[in-house]
Amino acid sequence: MKNKTTKSSEDYLETIYLIKQKKRIVRVIDVARCLSVTLPSVTGALKKLSEKGLVKHTSYGEIELTENGEKIAKETWEKHKLLFALLHDIIGISENTAYKEACLIEHFISKETEEKIKQFLKRHKNK
Amino acid sequence: MKNKTTKSSEDYLETIYLIKQKKRIVRVIDVARCLSVTLPSVTGALKKLSEKGLVKHTSYGEIELTENGEKIAKETWEKHKLLFALLHDIIGISENTAYKEACLIEHFISKETEEKIKQFLKRHKNK
DNA sequence: TTTCAAAGTTAGTTATGACTAAGTTAGTAT
DNA sequence: ATACTAACTTAGTCATAACTAACTTTGAAA
Structure with missing residues (x-):
């Protein structure tokens, strides 16, 4: 049950968390701008984070952290x-x-x- | 002329440098053991470092840092x-x-x- | 001097995580 | 209602840096 979090995952989770403090709704483009990456990079990262149960994200919708992700x-x-x-x-x-x-x-x-x-x-x- | 050194390159150079302080002759296997990587990983890394002019390494021979590499x-x-x-x-x-x-x-x-x-x-x- | 094990190399694979190009969705303005 | 644009996704590529498997070299022991 070793769920190793990568540097990259931590960056995405932290960024989503910080945006959420200011914006109520977090979008792909917000994350992309904060981390200076492209939109497809964010989409790809969110897919992996979703699979690990760290974020909730519906296509074209908003991004939310799960309990684990927020932790x-x-x-x-x-x-x-x-x-x-x-x-x-x-x-x-x-x-x-x-x-x-x-x-x-x-x-x-x-x-x-x-x-x-x-x-x-x-x-x-x-x- | 931006010759960006990666984290990985720095690790190899530093390791070679430290082994050299103790052993006079640095070999692939010494580096592999120090960094906990396999022999092919070291061979591959040395090839890249050679191309960047940071190490001197002849096949099956010893490993030496160039002036730049040592810096x-x-x-x-x-x-x-x-x-x-x-x-x-x-x-x-x-x-x-x-x-x-x-x-x-x-x-x-x-x-x-x-x-x-x-x-x-x-x-x-x-x- | 032959042999054999340790050291080293080569070739090919895998994972991560970025990118571009091209196409889709959705919401705003007309 | 339609069209347009910004946001988003999908598909495919690239670079880095590790790995295994298989083969080669070297040097020390017999």
Whole structure:
């Protein structure tokens, strides 16, 4: 029952999740613009994500995350926020670079690392 | 003249560089074991790296880095060491996890980030 | 010097995930 | 109601980078 999520899947789920916060209805073109990919790339990705039970998507319709999909999206976004805080607030990397690199690194850090960063940030908040 | 190096190429170059520090002669099987890939994967990778002028490799012979190849290997390893110090020494992540994740993250950080981490570590050395 | 096992190569396959080209759908404007 | 356009899908291609199977080379032991 090992359902390994790829970097790419996590990116799509996270993007859908973030668009949903602002737009109520998420469409293929929104995702394509956010990720700088073409429409067919999104359609293809959604097909795979549907098969894995991570999104609901009817042809020409709106895109929604399933419970599992939203769980992964939130976890990924959580990592992103932690990494951004570390890179930007603590280490002093520019907002832009920190955002972009958090987006790349978020796919590679373990639960252990996430926890340790969280604790580290807590310690350094009141400094 | 944009010679983009992939994550995979960087891994091979870095591995060859590190083996060379210990073994004088680097062989296909050493690289395969280090990276946990098969021999044909290494042969294939070396062919591409040769074409890009990053390694010298004669059939059934030893593997050597060119000047350019060594430059990339050193840069990658430098990032690895910085990330390891950040993750392990500062944030407190276990040696094993820190090493593995530094190895993944090293391919995604910019010169800016590298510099900022270096400065950060310097500041926190005398603490 | 012959043989044989380990190392290495070649050829062909697979998976992922992007792309273009071409065709379909659906909703807005007339 | 019709037509038009933006959004979307389908089909097929390409690049990367791994893999297995089968064959070749090399060097060390007999």
